[in-house]
Amino acid sequence: xxxxxxxxxxxxxxxxxxxxxxxxxxxxxSNYYLFWYKQPPSRQMILVIRQEAYKQQNATxxxxxxxxxxxxxxxxxxxxxxxxxxxxxxxxxxxxxxGGSQGNLIFGKGTKLSVKP
Amino acid sequence: xxxxxQDPRHKITKRGQNVTxxxxxxxxxxxxxxxxxxxxxxxxxLTYFQNEAQLEKSRLLSDRFSAERPKGSFSTLEIQxxxxxxxxxxxxxxxxESYGQEFVPDTQYFGPGTxxxxx
Numbered sequence: 001x002x003x004x005x006x007x008x009x010x011x012x013x014x015x016x017x018x019x020x021x022x023x024x025x026x027x028x029x030s031n032y033y034l035f036w037y038k039q040p041p042s043r044q045m046i047l048v049i050r051q052e053a054y055k056q057q058n059a060t061x062x063x064x065x066x067x068x069x070x071x072x073x074x075x076x077x078x079x080x081x082x083x084x085x086x087x088x089x090x091x092x093x094x095x096x097x098x099g100g101s102q103g104n105l106i107f108g109k110g111t112k113l114s115v116k117p
Numbered sequence: 118x119x120x121x122x123q124d125p126r127h128k129i130t131k132r133g134q135n136v137t138x139x140x141x142x143x144x145x146x147x148x149x150x151x152x153x154x155x156x157x158x159x160x161x162x163l164t165y166f167q168n169e170a171q172l173e174k175s176r177l178l179s180d181r182f183s184a185e186r187p188k189g190s191f192s193t194l195e196i197q198x199x200x201x202x203x204x205x206x207x208x209x210x211x212x213x214e215s216y217g218q219e220f221v222p223d224t225q226y227f228g229p230g231t232x233x234x235x236x
Contacts, residue, residue, distance in 0.1 A: 004159075037227075043206065045160075045227035091159050104150060104173065105225060107159030 002027040004094050006108035013082045014116055020067075021077045021111045023092030033095040034068065034075045035105065040088040048090070051075065082115045089113075121228035123209050129234045130199055137195045138231045142211030149192050150210040150225060151184055153177065160208055166192060167214065199235045206230040 003026045013019035025034070036048040051059045051068050059066050063083075067076045079086055089112050093105040122141045130136050142149050147168050152160035163182070164174045168189035178184075181199075186192040196203055208230045212223040 035224075042229075044229045045208065045210075047224055047226070050224060093159075104162035104165055104175075105152075105160070106162070109157070109159050 002029070002094050002096065002106050004092050004106050004108040006092055006111050008111045009109070010112045010114070012114040012116055013079075015082055015084060017082055018078060018080045019082055019113065021079075021090050021092075021113065023075045023077070023108060025073050025075065025092070025094050027073070027094065027096070029096045031096075034066075035093040035095065036064070036066070036075075036077045037091045037093060037107075038086075038088045039091065039110070040085075045091070049077065079113075084115050084117060087113060087115045121209055121211050121226055123207075123228040123231050125231055126229060127232045127234075129236065131236050132199060132201060134199055135195065135197045136199055136233065137193055138207055138209075138233075140192045140194070140209030140211075140228060142191070142209070143213075143226060146211035146213050146226075147189065148212045148214050148223065148225075149186055150212075151192070151194050152208040152210065154206040154208055154230070155204075163194075196233075199233075201235045204233055204235045206232050 005024045032053045034051045038046045038048045049059050049061045049064050051066055058068050063080045065078045089110045091110045092108040095105050124139045150165040151163040154160040162175050163178050164184050166186040169186050181197045184194045209228045210225040212225045
């Protein structure tokens with residue numbers, strides 16, 4: 001069975017600084033997807049960034065980038081130039097690739113990020 | 118397109134009562150998922166539909182839980198004889214499963230959730 005581990009329950013960062021959130025996962029699948037979702041205090045989950053395991057290039061979305069280390073089964077999220085609006089719970093999630101379909105997602109327990117002015 | 122919507126947003130009920138939640142996915146999405154999230158935890162998968170067919174159910178989905186997606190559009194999740202342990206946020210998500218020669222990974226888009234409190 002697949003598992004996702006987020007070892008940092010809480011983190012804080014000063015506005016405009018850079019922060020990295022850690023995620024490791026365990027799977028025997030060779031083809032899968034990885035995601036970072038953000039859940040602000042209003043509690044609607046928002047996709048931040050995704051990575052397909054077959055792609056070697058790390059995904060980037062504006063201030064958000066990932067460091068995907070497939071052999072180490074590590075998938076960290078880097079947030080550059082942190083903004084107050086980045087304050088949220090961040091969840092790492094795994095989706096197996098079944099012929100192009102991800103099926104259900106397996107989530108970590110989350111990291112609560114606080115951006116301080 | 119207004120995204121995934123869920124109704125009600127909050128539900129308070131007494132132990133033993135039945136409750137039903139509704140999810141309206143993004144209109145062109147053919148997949149619909151239900152997750153449960155308890156305080157301080159990540160969402161846990163309950164079940165999902167491909168169009169109107171329920172393809173997978175988690176062992177978390179006891180006999181008291183039933184989900185439907187008639188006509189492959191909106192979905193309902195019913196909990197019978199609620200227990201205090203059912204108190205949680207129930208999240209719905211939808212995605213577009215694409216078929217064809219080109220590989221198109223789908224992304225799940227989440228609704229705001231229904232918070233259930235069982236007294």
